[in-house]
Amino acid sequence: MTVETAAAERLEHLGEEVLRVEDLTMHFPIRGGVFRRPVGAVRAVDGVSFAIDQGETLSLVGESGCGKSTTGRMVVRLLEPTSGRILYRGHDLATMSEDELRPWRSKTQIVFQDPYASLSPRMTVHDIVAEPLRVQGRYRRGGADRVSELLDLVGLQPEHANRYAHEFSGGQRQRIGIARALALDPELLVLDEPVSALDVSIQAQVVNQLRELQQRLGLAYLFISHDLSIVRHVSHRIAVMYLGVIVETGSRDEIFTAPTHPYTQALLSSVPVPDPRLRGARERITLKGDVPNPANPPSGCRFRTRCWKAEAKCAEEVPALEDRLGTGHPSACHFPELLPVLPTSGAAS
Amino acid sequence: MDDNTEPLLVIDDLAVEFRTDEGVVKAVDGAAFTIDRGEIVGVVGESGSGKSVTAMSILGLVKSGRRVRGAIRFRGRDLGTLPAKELRSIRGAEIAMIFQDPMTALNPVVTIGRQIVEALRLHDKRLSKAAARDRAIELLALVGMPDAAARFKQFPHEFSGGMRQRAMIAMAIANGPSLLIADEPTTALDVTIQAQVLDLLKVAQQETQAATLLITHDLGVVAELADRVVVMYAGRVVEQGDVTTVFTAPRHPYTVGLLESLPRLDRDVDELHPIPGSPPSLLAPPPGCPFHPRCPLARDRCRTERPELRVVGNGTAVHRTACHFAEELAAVPTEVTR
Ligand SMILES: Nc1ncnc2c1ncn2[C@@H]1O[C@H](COP(=O)(O)OP(=O)(O)OP(=O)(O)O)[C@@H](O)[C@H]1O
Ligand code: SF4
Ligand SMILES: [Mg+2]
Numbered sequence: 001m002t003v004e005t006a007a008a009e010r011l012e013h014l015g016e017e018v019l020r021v022e023d024l025t026m027h028f029p030i031r032g033g034v035f036r037r038p039v040g041a042v043r044a045v046d047g048v049s050f051a052i053d054q055g056e057t058l059s060l061v062g063e064s065g066c067g068k069s070t071t072g073r074m075v076v077r078l079l080e081p082t083s084g085r086i087l088y089r090g091h092d093l094a095t096m097s098e099d100e101l102r103p104w105r106s107k108t109q110i111v112f113q114d115p116y117a118s119l120s121p122r123m124t125v126h127d128i129v130a131e132p133l134r135v136q137g138r139y140r141r142g143g144a145d146r147v148s149e150l151l152d153l154v155g156l157q158p159e160h161a162n163r164y165a166h167e168f169s170g171g172q173r174q175r176i177g178i179a180r181a182l183a184l185d186p187e188l189l190v191l192d193e194p195v196s197a198l199d200v201s202i203q204a205q206v207v208n209q210l211r212e213l214q215q216r217l218g219l220a221y222l223f224i225s226h227d228l229s230i231v232r233h234v235s236h237r238i239a240v241m242y243l244g245v246i247v248e249t250g251s252r253d254e255i256f257t258a259p260t261h262p263y264t265q266a267l268l269s270s271v272p273v274p275d276p277r278l279r280g281a282r283e284r285i286t287l288k289g290d291v292p293n294p295a296n297p298p299s300g301c302r303f304r305t306r307c308w309k310a311e312a313k314c315a316e317e318v319p320a321l322e323d324r325l326g327t328g329h330p331s332a333c334h335f336p337e338l339l340p341v342l343p344t345s346g347a348a349s
Numbered sequence: 350m351d352d353n354t355e356p357l358l359v360i361d362d363l364a365v366e367f368r369t370d371e372g373v374v375k376a377v378d379g380a381a382f383t384i385d386r387g388e389i390v391g392v393v394g395e396s397g398s399g400k401s402v403t404a405m406s407i408l409g410l411v412k413s414g415r416r417v418r419g420a421i422r423f424r425g426r427d428l429g430t431l432p433a434k435e436l437r438s439i440r441g442a443e444i445a446m447i448f449q450d451p452m453t454a455l456n457p458v459v460t461i462g463r464q465i466v467e468a469l470r471l472h473d474k475r476l477s478k479a480a481a482r483d484r485a486i487e488l489l490a491l492v493g494m495p496d497a498a499a500r501f502k503q504f505p506h507e508f509s510g511g512m513r514q515r516a517m518i519a520m521a522i523a524n525g526p527s528l529l530i531a532d533e534p535t536t537a538l539d540v541t542i543q544a545q546v547l548d549l550l551k552v553a554q555q556e557t558q559a560a561t562l563l564i565t566h567d568l569g570v571v572a573e574l575a576d577r578v579v580v581m582y583a584g585r586v587v588e589q590g591d592v593t594t595v596f597t598a599p600r601h602p603y604t605v606g607l608l609e610s611l612p613r614l615d616r617d618v619d620e621l622h623p624i625p626g627s628p629p630s631l632l633a634p635p636p637g638c639p640f641h642p643r644c645p646l647a648r649d650r651c652r653t654e655r656p657e658l659r660v661v662g663n664g665t666a667v668h669r670t671a672c673h674f675a676e677e678l679a680a681v682p683t684e685v686t687r
Contacts, residue, residue, distance in 0.1 A: 273613070
């Protein structure tokens with residue numbers, strides 16, 4: 001099956017749900033004492049739910065340690081969740097054994113941030129991209145042609161196939177990583193900070209490539225990033241994470257133009273915008289303090305220790321993720337408020 | 350002994366090379382810009398464009414590199430010819446540095462308080478221990494350290510990343526420098542912590558009236574903080590001017606390309622326009638204009654003749670660019686200038 005025939009099939013199913021994650025948790029044990037007994041747990045992900053359709057990009061955003069990468073790793077089952085369900089077209093991957101997982105492994109692939117660390121220096125580009133095919137026993141029949149097709153798909157030249165990854169620039173290495181992730185015709189790609197290590201001009205090349213691939217192949221993306229500008233550019237929907245939970249989720253426009261959770265608002269207002277004319281024109285919400293330790297998260301709302309609106313209720317009651325304001329999208333705050341913090345488009349000119 | 354006819358810092362045709370196994374790396378090749386008293390100058394450019402090497406050269410901190418050309422004058426004195434002892438007394442007093450990784454500036458086995466006290470007393474021998482201690486606690490409070498007196502006694506590892514950055518800034522401004530060099534001061538920080546540290550840099554700058562050289566690859570940080578901006582590419586300054594002019598009416602194809610590559614937080618962009626290709630190897634930089642292999646305006650002259658920095662625009666602000674065909678950009682309304 002060529003890339004295009006697989007794509008044609010997927011394009012027929014655009015908008016169908018590919019992945020549904022329900023109440024996913026990952027608690028990493030903290031061991032201590034002479035016997036290395038578990039003495040506690042880092043609650044890296046603590047009850048996360050979302051769904052992604054074919055052809056859609058859902059972004060997970062948040063600061064370091066909020067659990068976005070851990071979530072991504074569970075989705076591709078590089079990590080076994082502590083609890084919760086990972087429904088891939090209705091089949092629960094969360095509890096499958098390694099054997100049961102095998103046929104599903106090819107459906108979801110992951111691309112990592114660091115194109116340097118994730119590619120073997122001793123393999124040629126051809127071998128790197130061919131490896132997943134070999135592992136699945138699919139290389140012998142037309143594998144070489146498929147590798148050429150994949151390299152072409154991500155904009156690499158045929159003569160690149162026999163060179164080693166270290167001979168390539170960061171952007172090219174990331175393309176190699178994407179070609180490899182596409183080898184087995186996945187339906188869903190988990191992209192974990194795929195362009196964060198790249199310079200802006202190269203970043204834009206890779207972002208455009210990813211968008212084009214999505215349109216051509218009907219791929220679903222779980223896009224993990226701390227960079228809100230890129231997230232605005234690539235996402236259909238967004239989930240904002242803080243300390244292991246989703247605090248607000250909605251369409252791109254809902255999150256960027258009508259955020260209701262104080263954390264989303266603070267995040268958006270903190271990003272410096274490359275337009276000197278907007279200097280001083282934006283209201284900046286500066287949060288106090290640091291993110292608390294996920295081994296011992298605050299009671300009630302996890303954001304309350306940094307929130308300027310916190311009241312007694314926030315310490316007592318966990319706010320559910322629901323649409324209290326009727327904006328059409330949910331947020332997990334007892335006192336949500338519609339507060340557009342970004343300058344409206346083109347206002348300065 | 351200020352020479353008031355000259356800006357605070359003058360970098361004049363600076364060239365720095367490194368000898369490596371693969372050959373000579375021309376890390377900086379004719380960088381030139383100035384900083385006036387009290388102003389914030391942002392230096393932007395992609396990874397490897399020579400921003401850090403330029404900054405480190407100011408204090409003679411480029412270890413294995415060799416300065417092959419140019420001068421760096423601070424208050425009229427050429428720092429390159431100063432005896433090591435004099436340079437050391439300027440470092441940390443008149444000129445202070447803030448790094449991306451605070452651990453490069455902080456000693457892990459000495460308490461934060463003692464490090465600041467030592468920095469203070471190194472440059473002011475008459476300062477008593479008690480006075481230095483009070484001053485250090487004052488500085489920690491100034492940089493927004495909650496419970497400064499308790500923090501004074503702690504070690505760097507007991508601090509979060511953002512708090513370490515604060516401690517380093519406290520140390521940098523301890524002696525009231527007239528020039529602060531900040532190399533990617535917020536790059537390693539999360540965005541909400543970055544916002545805190547940027548606010549703090551503004552406070553520190555107002556407090557000390559220090560001129561600031563702010564090196565970053567984040568154009569947003571420069572747009573919010575800097576008065577002027579210097580754009581580097583392949584070891585050279587390709588454009589400089591006041592920040593609004595450069596961001597809204599760029600006159601170098603590389604600057605235009607950089608701005609058009611950016612996804613925007615503040616508006617929807619239909620399509621990003623990346624710069625094709627990648628930056629050149631500094632082992633064998635292209636002849637003529639270093640940007641010509643990636644430049645949409647390039648033609649024969651660009652491949653042979655090196656464009657020098659020259660004044661463009663209406664001359665109201667000093668806006669310079671190193672492009673033979675800068676005037677052609679004035680006619681092209683770009684996505685950025687809309
Ligand atoms: N000690 C060294 N030996 C050899 N080459 C070096 C050394 N230090 C820097 N270079 C080279 O000098 C050039 C400029 O480096 P520099 O660190 O100034 O770039 P930069 O603009 O600060 O980049 P970044 O954004 O990645 O910090 C690069 O090609 C770099 O590899
Ligand atoms: S000098 Fe030529 S190659 Fe260089 S930026 Fe200008 S037009 Fe482009
Ligand atoms: Mg640097």
